[in-house]
Amino acid sequence: MIQIKDTRGNVILEGEYASVREAVEYAVKQGISLAYADLAYTDLAYAKIGGADLKNANLAYADIND
Numbered sequence: 001m002i003q004i005k006d007t008r009g010n011v012i013l014e015g016e017y018a019s020v021r022e023a024v025e026y027a028v029k030q031g032i033s034l035a036y037a038d039l040a041y042t043d044l045a046y047a048k049i050g051g052a053d054l055k056n057a058n059l060a061y062a063d064i065n066d
Contacts, residue, residue, distance in 0.1 A: 006036040007058050021047045028052045 002017040004027065013032060017023040020042050027034055028049050035055040042062045049064075 004034070005038050007038050007056075008036070012037055019043075021045075024049060024052070 002013075002015060002020055002023045003011050004013040004020065004023055005011055012034065013023055013027050015023065015026075017026065020039070021044055024034065024039070024042075024044060025048050026032075028051065033053040033055075034057055035053050037054065037057040039054075039062050040058045040060040042059075045063045045065050047064075047066075
């Protein structure tokens with residue numbers, strides 16, 4: 001079970017995903033806002049996140065290289 005929480009600990013997305021990267025890609029594809037998401041230290045390398053709403057998301061030390 002993967003959860004993506006906001007910076008206050010509220011669950012934004014929860015489900016059976018292989019990885020946080022997959023969950024983030026699903027959220028983007030479904031148009032789910034990831035504003036304020038806590039994605040610190042997340043491996044998002046090569047993730048398809050174009051058009052994602054990441055306003056004020058915590059991406060500290062996240063790998064966002066493509």
